[in-house]
Amino acid sequence: MRARPVHRFSFAERAIHWLAALSFLYAALSGLALWSHHLYWLATVLGGGVATRWGHPWGGTVFAFLVGAMFLIWARQMRLDSDDRTWLRNAKKYAVHDEAGLPEAGRFNGGQKMLFWGQVVLTLLLLASGVILWFPEWMPRNFRLAAILIHPIVAAGSIGMIILHIYMGTAAVPGSFRAMIRGWVTPGWATSHHPKWYREISKN
Amino acid sequence: MHTVAKLVDTSTCIGCKACEVACQEWNDQDFTISGFDGSYQTLPDLEHNFWNLIKFNELSREDGQMTWNMAKYQCMHCVDPGCLRSCPAPGAIFQQKDGIVDFNHDLCIGCGYCITGCPFDVPRLSPNSKKVYKCSLCSDRTAVGLEPACIKACPTNCLTFGTREDLIQIANARAGELKQDGHAGAGIYNPEGVGGTHVLYVLKDAADPESYGLPKAPKIPWTVSLWQGPVKWLGNLVFTGGILGAFFHYLRYGPKPTGDEEGIDA
Numbered sequence: 001m002r003a004r005p006v007h008r009f010s011f012a013e014r015a016i017h018w019l020a021a022l023s024f025l026y027a028a029l030s031g032l033a034l035w036s037h038h039l040y041w042l043a044t045v046l047g048g049g050v051a052t053r054w055g056h057p058w059g060g061t062v063f064a065f066l067v068g069a070m071f072l073i074w075a076r077q078m079r080l081d082s083d084d085r086t087w088l089r090n091a092k093k094y095a096v097h098d099e100a101g102l103p104e105a106g107r108f109n110g111g112q113k114m115l116f117w118g119q120v121v122l123t124l125l126l127l128a129s130g131v132i133l134w135f136p137e138w139m140p141r142n143f144r145l146a147a148i149l150i151h152p153i154v155a156a157g158s159i160g161m162i163i164l165h166i167y168m169g170t171a172a173v174p175g176s177f178r179a180m181i182r183g184w185v186t187p188g189w190a191t192s193h194h195p196k197w198y199r200e201i202s203k204n
Numbered sequence: 205m206h207t208v209a210k211l212v213d214t215s216t217c218i219g220c221k222a223c224e225v226a227c228q229e230w231n232d233q234d235f236t237i238s239g240f241d242g243s244y245q246t247l248p249d250l251e252h253n254f255w256n257l258i259k260f261n262e263l264s265r266e267d268g269q270m271t272w273n274m275a276k277y278q279c280m281h282c283v284d285p286g287c288l289r290s291c292p293a294p295g296a297i298f299q300q301k302d303g304i305v306d307f308n309h310d311l312c313i314g315c316g317y318c319i320t321g322c323p324f325d326v327p328r329l330s331p332n333s334k335k336v337y338k339c340s341l342c343s344d345r346t347a348v349g350l351e352p353a354c355i356k357a358c359p360t361n362c363l364t365f366g367t368r369e370d371l372i373q374i375a376n377a378r379a380g381e382l383k384q385d386g387h388a389g390a391g392i393y394n395p396e397g398v399g400g401t402h403v404l405y406v407l408k409d410a411a412d413p414e415s416y417g418l419p420k421a422p423k424i425p426w427t428v429s430l431w432q433g434p435v436k437w438l439g440n441l442v443f444t445g446g447i448l449g450a451f452f453h454y455l456r457y458g459p460k461p462t463g464d465e466e467g468i469d470a
């Protein structure tokens with residue numbers, strides 16, 4: 001017998017997520033083109049150095065807007081409760097699939113919530129430092145000296161978190177990728193990963 | 205190989221601005237007056253189309269009269285150039301074997317990093333071409349055995365072109381003369397913090413280069429060194445560590461059990 005799919009992400013949620021993912025991918029690749037001379041071939045692939053320098057800040061700005069949109073639709077659901085804090089203290093157990101003592105997760109678990117808040121903060125920093133790098137001719141020298149250090153540091157942190165996020169959303173947790181593409185999960189998936197959420201939505 | 209340099213003997217500069225004109229002419233600049241601030245100086249600062257500025261630094265003397273500490277200002281052609289260290293576009297800034305630091309505008313992407321990396325605040329972004337410009341030490345003249353245009357034009361021999369070794373000797377000798385003439389503080393300006401420069405100065409008051417509009421102890425800014433050094437290594441560690449970490453986590457622990465694996469007796 002086939003299980004009934006459980007609706008998890010609305011079309012709007014999925015659309016915003018994937019637009020953010022695309023703009024992030026472009027911002028990250030075009031930024032990395034300038035990160036090291038060894039990666040400058042990325043600029044060639046993306047249309048040349050001048051196009052990369054022109055397009056990167058626009059791509060980054062679009063991404064920042066989409067993070068803003070995610071903030072509007074998700075911020076309330078991303079508030080950490082005491083279960084999430086316990087979960088985070090035991091995140092190591094989650095990583096090795098030893099979940100016996102872990103509190104049950106709601107629609108998002110503690111790790112997902114931390115990723116969300118981390119990206120919100122890092123994106124604000126990227127936007128602020130990025131705008132300074134965008135218009136060097138209008139910016140005081142001290143601002144530029146700070147931005148040239150902060151922007152790549154924050155970018156590296158942000159890309160690092162996204163590497164983890166992509167791994168979790170694809171190979172590490174089967175079923176998650178389909179959830180973000182098609183919008184639904186199996187009852188088994190919902191029960192094992194987000195039991196508190198599944199109980200809540202099953203009530204109605 | 206001998207490297208080349210320019211020597212500016214500030215004690216013999218008469219502020220005639222012949223070097224400014226020669227620079228504009230040789231480099232075919234579309235000159236526009238950008239501002240006037242009531243001094244004899246041609247412009248308040250360097251511009252993307254004005255690479256060689258005589259600074260008319262006004263000082264008051266002990267006897268109450270005013271005096272000028274005139275000093276030619278342009279790209280210093282550092283031995284360790286901050287612009288070169290900052291530039292993300294391979295080949296856009298290069299350092300020749302003869303020490304000249306020059307830009308290849310076809311490769312410049314106009315990011316402006318070099319402006320921030322320069323300890324002397326010299327490169328300027330052109331609002332028209334969105335590329336960065338500065339003195340090339342007339343690399344297109346020196347390459348065919350000519351001296352730079354500014355040097356050629358100078359009527360007082362205040363400017364000299366030659367090998368850096370020779371010019372350092374000449375500069376020290378000239379500073380010695382000035383000392384004998386009663387300028388006890390005379391000396392040369394060849395700042396150590398950037399490994400020395402290929403533009404050298406003789407100053408009557410070497411302890412106070414700022415009175416000539418020259419920074420006292422120029423160095424590549426620490427945020428730039430940190431950015432192009434440890435930050436890049438740490439970042440590379442995050443990228444490779446993240447990818448390898450995810451890969452080996454999968455090898456060791458595999459995917460999360462989803463609760464509805466079909467056909468698997470685990």
Ligand code: HEM
Nearest residue numbers: 027028031034053056057060061127130131133134152155
């Ligand atoms: C939020 C809006 C953003 C703005 C306005 C912005 C702006 C800029 C600007 C102006 C530069 C200089 C070169 C260029 O124009 O390409 C730059 C460099 C860079 N950006 Fe962004 N950016 C933003 C977001 C991002 C994002 C989301 C990432 C990726 C995670 C990123 C990663 C980088 C990297 C790696 C560099 C090169 C740093 C280096 O040279 O070491 N940026 N950014």
Ligand code: SF4
Nearest residue numbers: 291312313315316318
């Ligand atoms: S503006 Fe041009 S020369 Fe300056 S750092 Fe950027 S690419 Fe290099």
